[in-house]
Amino acid sequence: MQTMITLDEILNDYIGRKRDALLPVLWDVQTAFGHIDAEAVHQISHTLRVPEADIYGVISFYTLFHDEPTGETIIRVCTDPSCGLAGADDMLNGLCSRLGIHHGETTVDGQFTIEHSACLGLCEHAPAALISWRGIGEQSIAPVSDTDVLLNGTDNAQYESIIGGDAPVLLAGVDTYAAQRLKNYGDYVALRKAINDSSPENVIAEVEESGLIGRGGAAFPTGMKWRFTRQATGQPHYVVCNADESEPGTFKDRVLMEARPHLLLEGIALCGYAIGAETGYLFIRGEYPEAMQRMQAAIDEALEVGLLGDNIMGSDFSFHIEIRRGAGAYICGEETALFEAIEGKRGFPRIKPPYPTTHGLFGKPTTINNVETLCAVPGIITNGAAWFKAFGTEKSTGPKLVSVSGHVNRPGVYEISPGITLRELLNDYCEGVTGELQAVLMGGAAGTFLTPDEIDVRLTFEDLRKAGSTFGSGAIVVFNTETDLRDVLVRLGRFFRHESCGKCFPCQLGTQRQVEILERLDAPLPDDRSRLEDIGWTMTESSLCGLGQTAASAVLSAIEKWPELFEKG
Numbered sequence: 001m002q003t004m005i006t007l008d009e010i011l012n013d014y015i016g017r018k019r020d021a022l023l024p025v026l027w028d029v030q031t032a033f034g035h036i037d038a039e040a041v042h043q044i045s046h047t048l049r050v051p052e053a054d055i056y057g058v059i060s061f062y063t064l065f066h067d068e069p070t071g072e073t074i075i076r077v078c079t080d081p082s083c084g085l086a087g088a089d090d091m092l093n094g095l096c097s098r099l100g101i102h103h104g105e106t107t108v109d110g111q112f113t114i115e116h117s118a119c120l121g122l123c124e125h126a127p128a129a130l131i132s133w134r135g136i137g138e139q140s141i142a143p144v145s146d147t148d149v150l151l152n153g154t155d156n157a158q159y160e161s162i163i164g165g166d167a168p169v170l171l172a173g174v175d176t177y178a179a180q181r182l183k184n185y186g187d188y189v190a191l192r193k194a195i196n197d198s199s200p201e202n203v204i205a206e207v208e209e210s211g212l213i214g215r216g217g218a219a220f221p222t223g224m225k226w227r228f229t230r231q232a233t234g235q236p237h238y239v240v241c242n243a244d245e246s247e248p249g250t251f252k253d254r255v256l257m258e259a260r261p262h263l264l265l266e267g268i269a270l271c272g273y274a275i276g277a278e279t280g281y282l283f284i285r286g287e288y289p290e291a292m293q294r295m296q297a298a299i300d301e302a303l304e305v306g307l308l309g310d311n312i313m314g315s316d317f318s319f320h321i322e323i324r325r326g327a328g329a330y331i332c333g334e335e336t337a338l339f340e341a342i343e344g345k346r347g348f349p350r351i352k353p354p355y356p357t358t359h360g361l362f363g364k365p366t367t368i369n370n371v372e373t374l375c376a377v378p379g380i381i382t383n384g385a386a387w388f389k390a391f392g393t394e395k396s397t398g399p400k401l402v403s404v405s406g407h408v409n410r411p412g413v414y415e416i417s418p419g420i421t422l423r424e425l426l427n428d429y430c431e432g433v434t435g436e437l438q439a440v441l442m443g444g445a446a447g448t449f450l451t452p453d454e455i456d457v458r459l460t461f462e463d464l465r466k467a468g469s470t471f472g473s474g475a476i477v478v479f480n481t482e483t484d485l486r487d488v489l490v491r492l493g494r495f496f497r498h499e500s501c502g503k504c505f506p507c508q509l510g511t512q513r514q515v516e517i518l519e520r521l522d523a524p525l526p527d528d529r530s531r532l533e534d535i536g537w538t539m540t541e542s543s544l545c546g547l548g549q550t551a552a553s554a555v556l557s558a559i560e561k562w563p564e565l566f567e568k569g
Contacts, residue, residue, distance in 0.1 A: 005032050007032075010025065010032060011047045014044075018048060018049070019343060022055065032134075034070045035066040057346055058344065058346055061346040062286075062326070062328050072110060073133055076129060077092040077114075078122070081406075081488050081491050082405040082477060084491055085406060094147055098147055101114060118246070118328075118495055118498060119248040120140060122142040122251065123249050123250075123475075123477070124162060124412050125161070129142065138287075139289060141159075142159045161259075162410060162412025163259070164429050165414050165415030165429070167399075167417070169379055169399045170372065170375050170376065173260075179294040179298070180261070181301070188307045190379070190380075191270055191307070191378070194270055195315045196313075200275070204227050204274050206223075207222055207385075208222075209385035210388040210398065211394075214370065215371075216333075216370030225367055226274050229356075232357055232358045235365075236277065237364065238280070238281065239272045239281070242369065243283055243284040243288070243370070244285045244332045245333070245473070246333055246499075247445050249403060251413065252413045252474050253371035254288055257295055261295050261298035265299065266377075267374030267378055268282065269307075269321075271374060277367075279319070280322070281342055282324070284323060285332075286328050292325060296323055308321060326341060329499070329501070330499035331499060331545075331547055334545045335356055337501070337545070338368070343362065347501060349501070349503065349547075356368055376388070392418035393458075393460050396461045396462060399415050399416070401413055401415055402471075403473075403474055405476075408431070409432050418458075418460040419458055422476075436481045437479075438480055438481040439478075439485060439561070440478050442470060442475075443553075446553050447473075447554060449554065449557045457469070459471070485558060486565055499547065504542075506538055506539050507543040507547060507548025510548065511548070514551070517535075521565065529567065532555055540556075
C-alpha cells in the first residue's frame, strides 16, 4: 500500500496553527506513514512552534500513536471483560500464531502489526477489533468471527447495534442503524425556539428546572454548571463535549453519535447559546472511527444550511464546532485531562480548584458535558421541563440510556425511564440472562458488583446510591455462573494499570500492586485480601482524579460480596 501524500503536503495545512493543532497533525502523519518518525517530529516542531521533547512526550502518552515503524495494517483486538467472555484471547493468540509473531510485534514482511487493545466500545458485539490501514484510516469490526476477517480486511462483520426501550426519546426515529440525516432529523427546532423566543438565561432556567444531571458519571446538575459558566468573567467561553467514552462496558454515547449525530450537535449549540460561547469542541475517542465520520458529515450538513456557523438562522448568534480526536487514553475522559489533550499536551488531570466553569479549556470559562447529557437538552427546550420530569423519579428525572453487555440474550443500548428494576431490565428488555446469573457489574469498570439477590434494586441515581452502587458510565455487564470472576477482576485491574497516567503516586503504584495481587489469586499469599483493601482505600482516598479514586471500586465490591475469591482453595 503506497502512501500518496508527503510530509510537506500534510504540514502545509498547519502553517500558522498553534499547539492545539498537535493531535490533528499527529493523526495525519500517523495515518499516512504508520508512525511518526524523528524527521516528522522535527518538522512538526518548527511548524507549530512546539518543543520536540513535548511532541515525543505526547506521542509516547497515547496508545494509538507510534514513533517506530509499524506494519501496513495494525490489528488491535480488545481483551477487556466483555470481549474476554466472547473468546477474544483465543482470537488474539490464534492471530499471532498464524502470523508467527507475539503481541506487539510486526511480521517480517512488514504487512501486519498485532496488538491487544483496551475496550473498543463494541461490547455488545464482542469480540471486537480495530483495524488501521496505512494511508487510509481505521475501521471497527465486530463481532470478529475468525482471523480471516481481520487479515483480509473485509467489512463483512460491520456491526449494527441493538437499540431498545418502551418510549424512545433520545433514540427516537432510529429505525435503522444508519445515521439520521438532517432531512429526517429536522431543522433544529429547539435551537430555533431558543434563539427566536427565549434568552440564554431562560434556557439555563429551563434546564435547571428539568432536574437534568450529568450522564457521564459525576451526576452534577447540568443547569447549575451552565449558569456558573455564563456568569464567569473571563472571555471567550467554550463548550466541550466529552465523547471520550473509554470505560469497559460503556457504548451508549457511541450509539448516539452514530445514530443521532444532529441531536448531539443541536445540544452542543444550545449549550453554546446559553453560556455565551461561539466555539465548541467535540472530543471523540480515537477508537470510534465511525462516530468520527458521521459527526463530521453532520457538521458539514448543518453548516451548509446555516444551522451552525456564522449568524445562525439570521440571528447574531454564531457558533462553530470542531472535532478533536483522542488517541487512546482513558484518562482523557477526566474533564481537565481532556482539556490538556485538546491543548496539545499529555492528558494529565489538573488539580481542582479552580474548576472548569472559571478556568477550563485554554484557561477560560468552560462547560463540559458528556454526549448523553447534551442530547437530552433539545427535548427539554422544545417540550419544557415538566415534560422531561414526567420520565423517571423526583431525583432521577428524564429518560436514561444504559449499555448492557455480557451474558444476556439481547445485549445493546436501552432507553429506560428511571424507576424500573434491574431485574425488569434484564428480563423484559434484554430477554433474560444466558445461563444462571452470578453477578452484575453496575457502572462500568469503575463500578460495583451486585449479586442475584440485589437485582430488584430500582435503576435510579438515589436507589443505586443507597445500595452502594452507581449508574456511573451507564454500563451494565452481566456474568453467569460459568464466569471466573477472578479473571474478570484481573482484566479490570490490568485496564486501570494500563490507563493510569502516572501523575499521582497512589494511582501509579496502587494500580500496579493491585494487578500483582489479582494475578496470583489462584494461589494467594496470606493477607492478600487485606493488602488489596489497603491498596484500594489508599487509591480511593488519596488519588488526584476519578480514575485512581475508582480504580479499586470493583475489587473492593467483590471482596465484600465474595470474600472466598481471595482465599486459598
